[in-house]
Amino acid sequence: MKHKLSKLKLTCKRFLLNVCSFNFILAKFYFLFSRSYTFEQTALLSGLRRFNLIAKKKRQSNSLLRRNIHRLEKGLIMQPRKPEFATDYIEETVETFKECSSSSQSSVSELDWAFSVLTEYFRVVKLEHKKIQSSLKLFQSINYLPKSSSKIPYLHKGKSDLKHSSEFEELVYKRASVRWFEKNSSPSIDIVKRVVDISLQAPSACNRQSFEYRFVDNKDLLAKLLKLPGGVTGFADNIPSLMVVIGDYSGYYLERDRHLIYIDASLSSMMLLLAFENFGFNTCVLNWPENDKKNKEINSILNLPTYKRVIMLVAVGKADCSGGVPYSQKKDSSTSLTVNE
């Protein structure tokens, strides 16, 4: 009976998939009754709402400021550079800088960077446009003292002095997902900080870096978290620490940018894996499922607001050399690269 029922369910699902994948109206109908996207959609809307509410308000790192300063930097390096640019967002940028610079919470390096770029912008831009003039006035009224040297666009230094690094290649080929770890082999917080600082050098859309890392080696918290992902069956108990990669939808104000938290966090996470490897630690990415119940559970355990969501977990520790590592044959350029086709 049970077998017959699941067969019927599968037949119905196949029928629906056949019909509903035909066009977007039918696809919408299909998802009306599916809960697959509920958490994601709520998280996205909550992020867009938060961006609009607090874009210019005080917070540690301001996504709007980062985005606009990045746009100014691109304007500054444009060839040929326009005598007048950024007229549509310079006021917003200076206002946001003013808000952020008056908050003790704001990141100093972010403010120094914004200050340098704004100073350079007003130094080179033609001061005829009304908006540029009023923005300059406002900028001059802000009493900000940078703590570090200038952070303006620079000329590329050409080929690096480092030799083509065979050590880098070695590191890349050596890295493999490790699932068996030595007891109590979690990295020190100093190493975790260095690894995260390296990972944060990754590229990101408009340099917004709308994601964060949370490191966990507390046994109770670790045990609670490791109950959630499906892919740790059989080896969860020996994982000494976890890095939780968290995306923040409130860094964006357009629905079309909803994929960026995944891309940015993943580019950075790859650097994280290599950086850990470089410090003698091993890792294994653990899949985080797109599942409403699990998303709610992990957000509640980590006390995350709705607009933040877990993207992946990474097990971290030192490999137990008596534990096996799957060979995991990779594809190569013969199957995965086409040129000028």
Ligand SMILES: Cc1cc2nc3c(=O)[nH]c(=O)nc-3n(C[C@H](O)[C@H](O)[C@H](O)COP(=O)(O)O)c2cc1C
């Ligand atoms: C997004 C993602 C999810 C993964 N999820 C799991 C998982 O849940 N459990 C696991 O044991 N390995 C997981 N892995 C590790 C992969 O199985 C592993 O990267 C792949 O087999 C290639 O092997 P390698 O990492 O040793 O090169 C995951 C990797 C990625 C990138």
